[in-house]
Amino acid sequence: MTDEVKGVLAMIGACMIWGLSGIYYKLLDAVPPFEILCHRTIWGFIFFLCVLKYQGRLRVLPSAVSTPRAFMIVAFSAFIVSVNWFVFIGSIHAGHATEAALGYYIFPLAAVLLGAMFYGERLGTMQLVSVGLAAVAVVVLSVGLQVGPWVALVLALTFALYGALKKSMITGPVLSVTAELAMMAPFAIAWLAMTHLRGDGHFGADFVTSLMLAFAGIMTAIPLILFSYATRRVSLATIGLVQYLNPTLQFLVATLIFREVFTMWHAIAFGLIWTALALYTAASLRRGSAARKAARAAGTSGTVI
Template sequence: MQRASSSHEKSALLAGIAAFATWGLVPVYWKLLRSIPAAEILAHRFVWTWVFMVILLSWSRRWPEVLGNVRTPRTVGFCAASGVSIATNWFVFIWAVNASHVLETSLGYFMTPLVSVLLGAVFLRERLTRAQLASVLVAAGAVTYLAADLGHPPWVALALCASFGSYGLFRKISGAGSTAGLFLETTVIVPFALGFLVVLIAKGAGHFGAATPKWSLLLVTTGIVTGVPLLWFAHAARHLRLTTIGFLQYLAPSGTLFLGVLVYHEPFRRPQMVTFALIWVALAIYTADAVVRWRALKGAAVAPAA
């Protein structure tokens, strides 16, 4: 039993690393599609992710779970809201990567855990600890500092962390499972995506078809690029501690930061350095607090058995 559990943990750790590493390096993939407008890429991403989810749900025989969620209007409503949130997030990310704002996307995803804490406090009335409040204030100071240097707020970073934070909030409230929830989200958006693609094809402005096999293959693959890391993440989330997942999530923006600075040579001047340093301080405070509280809860759970 213990050996089986250890095996699950090892595979889950590898799956978690693979998921977050893929998300961190995925700008390389979107750069391959930079000749295609972000809106068209987004539409294809939803269509082919939906196809991927249909195949996955059929293979795993999990349609009853989807039907159970469909019978609950509250779940469907919040999945629709999360679908709009993730559509916004995906569009901003794809556009930003191909507009040479890779570093700002990294900043946005580093900020996401802190935004999630703030949203939980505002909408779910979750109490902020002093450490969490301090981390949010430090992050706010970092954004204010960068905005003062740029002459405007870092809109890409703010849009990404706000949309992904909202996505997490809506998914939490919906109560839908990871696979069924993603299917419902894509189902809400797919009709609009298909309509948009039909209009493009009618105008002769699309990049999908026999005349463009390279683009067609890359666009179809968006479903795999989206779906497979989510499967890895789902496996990791089932078998790893939340604190481990919390540490792993920083791999993604770290990978994106690496790409932005060393591969795409985006400007990384003193203001950006100071901003990232402040965000990392905020995350260190947040993570340390999470570890302390997790250990306290674990100790409280073990105490009665002693």
């Protein structure tokens, strides 16, 4: 099995965990979303500490926040990803899993827009059209349902902003996520301590719930590790294509398992988003192919005969 195949399988594994995670959090619907978030943070932090210890990199963890700028980026990333996780868990509990799926479909287009805003990345014609179609989809859903698709927008924008912040980090994904969780962990511990002192905590109430709350942290860590493994072995174009498996599974879970209402307005909005993603993906593949041809041509022209 080649490294590329291993990378694709790792990416598929990560997307399957992300895409099916809604089922897991639905089973914990008796636990408030913020309590789940706190356990996800604490147990994820412990798991990542074990990973770094196994890798022999635990001593380099402070390097992720070694400068004031790095500290601020990690702190803001921690806040942004916490908001993203909380809104996703809350959307599952509140019966808005379909909107969550829409948010993760919109995410690549939101990331393109933020890349242009923060990093000066130029948008091609098809990318502009794709972003425009996504905007139309949001308007259609807002007018049709007479309420803004806030879950989708918050998930798309927070995850896109999180990706933009990650791009400015010099540390790898495992190290940076561990640093983010380290910043969130004290707040999570304090909140859980107060919750249990009031007698409202669910951890320890029964074995199954306690085990599921603890495993939420591991379920957070494993796809991130798989994603990191994949990005080192597979092209970004392939990563971009495979990652659509995540919102597709979320969408199927929402409509087929959770039986959420799927209106005509949802159908129109999703159709626009899928069209936008098809145009965006085709443009990305063409650019990647053109870049590879240009690189080969440059290599050939530089050959001395």
